[in-house]
Amino acid sequence: MKRDERWEGVYSFEDSPFIMEILTELRDERTGPIAFRKGLVKLGRYMAYELTKTMEIEKVPIKTPLEETEGTLIKDRRNVIIITVLRAAIPLMEGLIKVLDHSRVGIVSASRSKAPKFEIEMKYVKVPQVKPDDTVILADPMIATGSTLIKVLDEVKKYGNAKRYVIVGVLAAPDGISRIKEAHPDVEIFVAAIDRELNEKGYILPGLGDAGDRAFGAPIKI
Ligand SMILES: O=P(O)(O)OC[C@H]1O[C@H](OP(=O)(O)OP(=O)(O)O)[C@H](O)[C@@H]1O
Ligand SMILES: O=c1cc[nH]c(=O)[nH]1
Numbered sequence: 703m704k705r706d707e708r709w710e711g712v713y714s715f716e717d718s719p720f721i722m723e724i725l726t727e728l729r730d731e732r733t734g735p736i737a738f739r740k741g742l743v744k745l746g747r748y749m750a751y752e753l754t755k756t757m758e759i760e761k762v763p764i765k766t767p768l769e770e771t772e773g774t775l776i777k778d779r780r781n782v783i784i785i786t787v788l789r790a791a792i793p794l795m796e797g798l799i800k801v802l803d804h805s806r807v808g809i810v811s812a813s814r815s816k817a818p819k820f821e822i823e824m825k826y827v828k829v830p831q832v833k834p835d836d837t838v839i840l841a842d843p844m845i846a847t848g849s850t851l852i853k854v855l856d857e858v859k860k861y862g863n864a865k866r867y868v869i870v871g872v873l874a875a876p877d878g879i880s881r882i883k884e885a886h887p888d889v890e891i892f893v894a895a896i897d898r899e900l901n902e903k904g905y906i907l908p909g910l911g912d913a914g915d916r917a918f919g920a921p922i923k924i
């Protein structure tokens with residue numbers, strides 16, 4: 703895990719060869735939906751494992767069959783809410799929850815309109831009550847303009863105040879990170895990698911394409 707000097711509380715995993723290898727497969731245009739979804743699940747699992755290193759732990763007395771000793775409990779792991787941003791976060795959440803298995807889960811839909819407006823439509827919001835001990839993880843593979851996550855954070859913060867708000871994603875563009883940090887300075891961001899820029903259609907470069915379409919196939923308009 704590597705802190706990015708450009709912002710407070712922004713981390714990438716560019717120093718982790720294993721996470722980079724999974725990302726390489728996701729970026730590769732030859733990777734089909736089955737392997738793409740599996741890659742997102744794997745990333746979710748390993749990123750959740752890395753995230754536990756930033757959580758509050760407690761030392762607890764335990765008894766082995768032979769003697770008394772001290773054990774470790776990750777206190778914060780018991781108080782996690784994962785907000786899954788449809789569609790592309792579904793496999794990422796599946797991986798996160800393998801490690802953060804006590805999590806309550808919120809589901810929100812967010813769909814970004816085409817350039818230049820990039821308006822976010824949020825039709826479905828089901829979020830549990832947020833308590834002061836909670837770590838709220840906002841799972842969304844792609845942070846492009848940042849508009850989706852700004853809107854999701856605006857909404858989720860209505861459900862109570864959390865101890866931490868943490869975005870877990872795969873790729874981010876610098877512009878999107880700056881916009882999110884401006885709107886929500888308290889949010890921490892953990893992504894596999896921070897890419898170069900956005901193209902005129904709002905896609906991350908070099909990126910991995912449209913994460914939702916690659917995981918689930920392109921929808922059609924009827
Ligand atoms: O940072 P932004 O510019 O807001 O873009 C990022 C959003 O775009 C993608 O979702 P999309 O709207 O394509 O929906 P989908 O997951 O259903 O494809 C992605 O999963 C993010 O939610
Ligand atoms: O590059 C991008 C940008 C937004 N959403 C995606 O799925 N990919």
Ligand SMILES: [Mg+2]
Binds near residue numbers: 912913914915
């Ligand atoms: Mg999409």
